[in-house]
Amino acid sequence: MTRRTKILATLGPATDKPGVLESILEAGVNVVRINFSHGSEEEHLERVKAVREWAHVNNTYIGVLMDLQGPKIRIASFKDGIKIDLKNGDTFVLDADQDKLLGNQKSVGIAYKTLPQEVKPGNILILDDGKIVLEVSSIEGNKINTVVTQGGVLSDKKGINLRGGGLSANALTEKDKKDIFTAAKANADYVALSFPVSGDDVRETKALLIEAGCKAGVISKIERAESLKEETIQDIINESAGIMVARGDLGVEIGDAQLPAQQKRLIRMARSNDRIVITATQMLESMIENPIPTRAEVFDVANAVLDGTDAVMLSAETAAGSYPRNAVLTMAEVCEEAEKNPIAKVSHHRLNEKFSDIDETIAMSAMYAANHLGVKVVAALTETGKTAMWMSRISSDVSIYAMSDSVQTLRKVTLYRGVYPCGIDKDTGSDWSDVNQKVIDTLTKNGVVKDGDLVVLTKGMYKDKSGGTNMMKILHVGDNEY
Incomplete structure (x- = not known):
């Protein structure tokens, strides 16, 4: 796969029809969204099971994001x-x-x-x-x-x-707290928190996830006007694995005219703080009923890619639309074309800053070397995916392979821009240097590299140590020894 921007697709009645789920996964979906606003626990768990079974059969990794409903401030019925x-x-x-x-x-x-x-x-x-x-x-x-x-x-x-925000509804409802336990049953990779107004909402969600035995990262959906205040949004971002620019409710509260500038600001803030960012809502809305998008929608998706978003999201287009596969294929094509623009390959991330962590320093050095040496791929041996996350903040056209024997880590990196999950057996006996050969063998077997290619490899001195990346090596594919 050459596309760097990830596609997050919502499951629903349309994808429950025979063959549809398989068709959208084959078309390029990287992460599926389970919307707790609709459906029963049984339906949610069944959909996750189907996704995981397909991924297993096809020897790939698909992330699962489960989206909490949050407070629903609604009128009643007529x-x-x-x-x-x-x-x-x-x-x-x-x-x-x-x-x-x-x-x-x-x-x-x-x-x-x-x-x-x-x-x-x-x-x-x-x-x-x-x-x-x-x-x-x-x-x-x-x-x-x-x-x-x-x-x-x-x-x-x-x-x-x-308009302007200010309602006092708590971000987490009793239903959300029950749904967190469902997310734990599903072994979700991410849980999306609706309507957070402070970092405290994120901290409470993380505590509930720990209580439920769930290791999912929290994606905070930015939907309230008050969450945009500088100190507030910084706190939310710091506490989250990532954010979602949820343009529906946010646009209603601040006015649509302010959305473009806020979208760019939020994407920039998330990336500069080494966090994931998803752009969502009405990206290909017309494709709910039509087989092709409007040109305005194409521009919208492309601009999010050029802004640096990690992922773009499909909602009703796949959950309830008439052309779910077409929507995914269209999204993929637009992303790939936008990524060809030189703007998408230039980065000034952390150029003028000092690093405090050795592993982050290695990650940044690896990407600098890759971008200036004509390297084919960067291979990051990782326990948690953190090294690959740091690398993915550097705009580049060099593919980053997050290599791990942790299935959960491999599913989490499916949401990182420019990062591809690659399973590897790190059981190399007592000689940790043997892993160099195993990395090249794995990448070669998967058709990623061939003789003559250069690979930048990062790893730690000790196997199975989280946060221990402290080595970088440049390997020449085809050499007898690595």
Whole structure:
């Protein structure tokens, strides 16, 4: 595979159809997303099982990200499931006391019962991802009186956002805490945390994962306006394995016009802090119903790649769309073409900074050597994947092979840009230097290198020691001794 940017695809009813899951994995999916907002525990575990079985049969590695639902601030339902049509200038009431099944043209219940205490006149409420806009005119007890400033059709259980953010809902709900144990059962590689507003939310999630016996990394979804404050976002990034630029709710809270600049900022911050970054939401939205994307969508995906994102995500395009395989193939093609641009191969990462860790120094040195010597691949022997992560922050067209005998590590690196998982048996007896030959043999067998190629190898002095990378060697494929 020559594509460096990873594809994260959501599973759902469409991929449950015979042959569809296999088709999208063959088309180039690197990591699958299990959305806890829909489906049962049994369905989630069955989908993970199917992915892992396919990966085993095909001698490859597919990561699993399980996405926590988070607090759902929604309206309730309308009587008999009707849809209402709100016009500009209409008055409409959000009533915390109204029966959850008796919404009508004038009012509807709300699932988030404290909303009347958290808004004030003049606030702007956004419903259904920006399709409906309401301005709060007054509060009467548990009733929020509003005026419609942007009308449209409204149906059951649509989301509510407060422009500018500030709602107090906890990031972790009781459902999320139960779903963390499901993630542990599935041996998930990553768990995505919805709506974090501080590093404390991430720390709590990590503690719950440890309690559940789950080693998954936490991906924080940046969805709230208040999470963008400099100190707050820095704390969230520091505590997380990575972040997701979740452009749906974030765009509703800050306004779509601010999204492009914030996306670039978040990608830059994540990479400079040696963290994963995923760009998500509506990337190929039109392909839910159409076999080809719009040109605007192609530009969107390509720009995320040029910005340096590790992964791009498909949501309903694969979970519920009519053309899931086409969506993956399209995403892969756009990523590959964008990566050919010289911008995607130039890096100034850490050039003017000092290193405090020996293993990071080796990782940076390896990439500098690879970029200036015409090296075919970099092979990083790694226990945790950290060395490969550091390497992946350097923009380059040199492939990085994370080589490990830990299946969990090999699945985790599937989300790192430019890093490819490669299983290796490190049982070389007492002579650790024998691993050099084994690395070349493994890469040759997999068709990655051939005689005459140069390989940069990084490793530690001792086998099975995490954080012990302290050696770099340049190997010439075809030599009798390594």
